[in-house]
Amino acid sequence: xxxxxxxxxxxxxxxxxxxxxxxxxxxxxxxxxxxxxxxxxxxxxxxxxxxxxxxxxxxxxxxxxxxxxxxxxxxxxxxxxxxxxxxxxxxxxxxxxxxxxxxxxxxxxxxxxxxxxxxxxxxxxxxxxxxxxxxxxxxxxxxxxxxxxxxxxxxxxxxxxxxxxxxxxxxxxxxxxxxxxxxxxxxxxxxxxxxxxxxxxxxxxxxxxxxxxxxxxxxxxxxxxxxxxxxxxxxxxxxxxxxxxxxxxxxxxxxxxxxxxxxxxxxxxxxxxxxxxx
Amino acid sequence: xxxxxxxxxxxxxxxxxxxxxxxxxxxxxxxxxxxxxxxxxxxxxxxxxxxxxxxxxxxxxxxxxxxxxxxxxxxxxxxxxxxxxxxxxxxxxxxxxxxxxxxxxxxxxxxxxxxxxxxxxxxxxxxxxxxxxxxxxxxxxxxxxxxxxxxxxxxxxxxxxxxxxxxxxxxxxxxxxxxxxxxxxxxxxxxxxxxxxxxxxxxxxxxxxxxxxxxxxxxxxxxxxxxxxxxxxxxxxxxxxxxxxxxxxxxxxxxxxxxxxxxxxxxxxxxxxxxxxx
Numbered sequence: 001x002x003x004x005x006x007x008x009x010x011x012x013x014x015x016x017x018x019x020x021x022x023x024x025x026x027x028x029x030x031x032x033x034x035x036x037x038x039x040x041x042x043x044x045x046x047x048x049x050x051x052x053x054x055x056x057x058x059x060x061x062x063x064x065x066x067x068x069x070x071x072x073x074x075x076x077x078x079x080x081x082x083x084x085x086x087x088x089x090x091x092x093x094x095x096x097x098x099x100x101x102x103x104x105x106x107x108x109x110x111x112x113x114x115x116x117x118x119x120x121x122x123x124x125x126x127x128x129x130x131x132x133x134x135x136x137x138x139x140x141x142x143x144x145x146x147x148x149x150x151x152x153x154x155x156x157x158x159x160x161x162x163x164x165x166x167x168x169x170x171x172x173x174x175x176x177x178x179x180x181x182x183x184x185x186x187x188x189x190x191x192x193x194x195x196x197x198x199x200x201x202x203x204x205x206x207x208x209x210x211x212x213x214x215x216x217x218x219x220x221x222x223x224x225x226x227x228x229x230x231x232x233x234x235x236x237x238x239x240x241x242x243x244x245x246x247x248x249x250x251x252x253x254x255x256x257x258x259x260x261x262x263x264x265x266x267x268x269x270x271x272x273x274x275x276x277x278x
Numbered sequence: 279x280x281x282x283x284x285x286x287x288x289x290x291x292x293x294x295x296x297x298x299x300x301x302x303x304x305x306x307x308x309x310x311x312x313x314x315x316x317x318x319x320x321x322x323x324x325x326x327x328x329x330x331x332x333x334x335x336x337x338x339x340x341x342x343x344x345x346x347x348x349x350x351x352x353x354x355x356x357x358x359x360x361x362x363x364x365x366x367x368x369x370x371x372x373x374x375x376x377x378x379x380x381x382x383x384x385x386x387x388x389x390x391x392x393x394x395x396x397x398x399x400x401x402x403x404x405x406x407x408x409x410x411x412x413x414x415x416x417x418x419x420x421x422x423x424x425x426x427x428x429x430x431x432x433x434x435x436x437x438x439x440x441x442x443x444x445x446x447x448x449x450x451x452x453x454x455x456x457x458x459x460x461x462x463x464x465x466x467x468x469x470x471x472x473x474x475x476x477x478x479x480x481x482x483x484x485x486x487x488x489x490x491x492x493x494x495x496x497x498x499x500x501x502x503x504x505x506x507x508x509x510x511x512x513x514x515x516x517x518x519x520x521x522x523x524x525x526x527x528x529x530x531x532x533x534x535x536x537x538x539x540x541x542x543x544x545x546x547x548x549x550x551x552x553x554x555x556x
Binding site: 010020023024025027030031034035036039040043049051052076078098100102105106107109110111113114116118119125134135137138139141142145150172173174176177178180181224225228260266267268269272273275 | 312330388426
């Protein structure tokens, strides 16, 4: 997700979209971005990320900015907001914008179901809930960093999941994403010529067979990705990419692993599929 | 955000909450989690992440599972969904659960404002939009990995932002988060005894003065975090933490940098504040 987008470079009337929150604004931006993606054929939106609008002075400045855009001839701005404070909400609603409040709509039915009112505090979902969970999360991200690229064979027993695949098949960003968002201890191991020659994996991996998730990729796509990294190298050449992918897939078959194809997948999609497969 | 939560270990009647989507489910989980955080005083929810519910067979299995929970004496389950397919939506709505559809509510007003209908495709926000943007994002994550912990002083000119602070003040996870979510080329540099003795930063950093963001942390908190990493070490000792933080803050003052305090901040909060400060 790219939160900041400069809008349509072709010029013409712009539409500004604000993601507004009393705290990080990540929830507002995530849902706002998802909703906008349904209309990308229509317009190029200029998205503006406005976290920490937590007092009336900031709200007033933002309201003036929004009304100023209309004066300048822009199209009607849109606000996606998660705003528990009524006064700030009313101030923004009073502008010329289309104001979409993401929390309000669902708090009612949830309250009724659970039989209690909402806490009304902001920043609960992306703030620190308690110090212990923060440290837990830090330790999980550190684990992903320390166990990237097969750096520590002795730590695989501590992992929740171990991704294996050839270099540039998507292991590293997927591990980081899973660590950050699913709180999984994610390690990865790159398959190399040495593994192919031996025809089997290191014992440390075989000892953790149930945690292995195999990734594969289209050789043309791999070639393209590696060219970005080391243009014209043997490492990036199409024959080398073809051979590595083929040998990796052979090894996966031998191990009874059904590889996941990352060719047309985003980091989020690969991560979701890996988590689901566990 | 932790998407998978085992529920209340104390026992008693459970309430299961499902995040359901035709694609990655990240939008449903993000907003659902934010909404639930407003009610955490009420119940310990058991959250279940169900991406890729993209055909009627999967929908039917999920519906049976949900109704089964009620039979087993659980409280009424809740579904947070982003589901463009009407037949799947109706199938899930027909269960005993509270079904909250996150997309539907806002698609109407947006359609009216923009004068066009939604594309109806799923997975647009967290999928690959095009190969180029995927590669761009990968290269940005790789940049954060390669420029962690001051590894490459010569690459600072390519960075969008450079975090500086003592070891364990939150630089690495913040850089990774900013790379992943804000598509910023984020580098970081750990302040060490050597920098304090010299009383100034390496020239490569001073040449990129406008990109520097200083992080600081409460010495007690730092002590606690370092103890987790290397218990009983000089590195983790309170006097050492106190001295490092004090010297770092002196250096920041000398450079005219106002440090950001990470003591009670989550990775998302620090990232949001850094992005806002840029």
